[in-house]
Amino acid sequence: MKPDARDRLIEGTRELLWERGYVGTSPTAILARSGVGHGSMYHHFAGKPDLVLAAEQRSAALMQQQIAETFAVDGTALDRVSGYLRRERDVLRGCSVGRLTADPDVIADDVLRAPIRETFEVLHEHLRRTIAEGVAAGEFADDLDIDEIASTIAAVIQGGYALSRAAQAVEPFDRAVRGVLALLRASAPHTN
């Protein structure tokens, strides 16, 4: 089944938002990328913000599904956190959702900001629950604040992208991930 024009428009907008953000994404560029005509776009969507919202919602849904799958595996809590941190990523491309936090027009609008906020909330909840399980299992120190560690881990990913894009190399991202995992392991209750 060939994707229809509406679907191609959302996909093209998703890609452009990911690369260039809201101000950097023009309807003209969206049309060129999705191979759809001008009239078609304004038939399916009220305008740029409406199309952008649809694209954001798809990116957010895909990301939340990917997060859920990453945490829905067997193993220790550290295995699952490590699996999330080390899962395959196009590091230099960055995060399709987190990218939008740089955009003032998106952040200033509660509707356009909602998919981003919700995606980070979903991630936080998965991390929170997993870390709580790790503490209960004696994997992590029980005096750690679960919400703090969850925020730290989420920040390492988002910030790792920034460091790697600045360097145009994946090493800073990989180092940041290995560093936080080493700290998590080292903080484990000592059994001696």
Added chain:
Amino acid sequence: MKPDARDRLIEGTRELLWERGYVGTSPTAILARSGVGHGSMYHHFAGKPDLVLAAEQRSAALMQQQIAETFAVDGTALDRVSGYLRRERDVLRGCSVGRLTADPDVIADDVLRAPIRETFEVLHEHLRRTIAEGVAAGEFADDLDIDEIASTIAAVIQGGYALSRAAQAVEPFDRAVRGVLALLRASAPHTN
């Protein structure tokens, strides 16, 4: 001494880059913000990229100076890392340098990317040296990779901004910072 037009142009561009990035910053907006005329701008600068580079270099220099000052204090290594992580920040505004990593036109151009890359290199060097001192003093575990921990700390800051902007609240940033500090403390060699 009243700042001259050249200086006001750089300052206006700096502010707009910080808020809106490269594509979101137009010469017209720069003129309005800096109170300088059109002809004056093209007298002092060859064009938008030239002016943007000058603004980036100022932001980078200010940031590098601030970093140097933050680490040039007395105390333990953990004190200095903590001082850097907890120094006063306009969290919802984000990082004037890190912001630009989202911009494809900046990242794709080695000249426009250089000030960002160098600023993160300077920060990494300060963190690296401080953590090495902490390991030598027995504050941190000696099996930690110094470069990894330095990248983790830098990533927590940059990613913390993203989380906080998504939530439009400072709490995620503050939690991420407290979390990584807790992990650093917990990883310290146990003396019992």
Added chain:
DNA sequence: GTCTATAGCCCGATAGAC
């Protein structure tokens, strides 16, 4: 549903007067 034509405005830059 999709097309072409067109609108009004802003973009980044140049020209030339003063």
Added chain:
DNA sequence: GTCTATCGGGCTATAGAC
């Protein structure tokens, strides 16, 4: 050095034919 006038092109959107 700074000004105003102007350029060609891209932006977001609407109109109306098919």
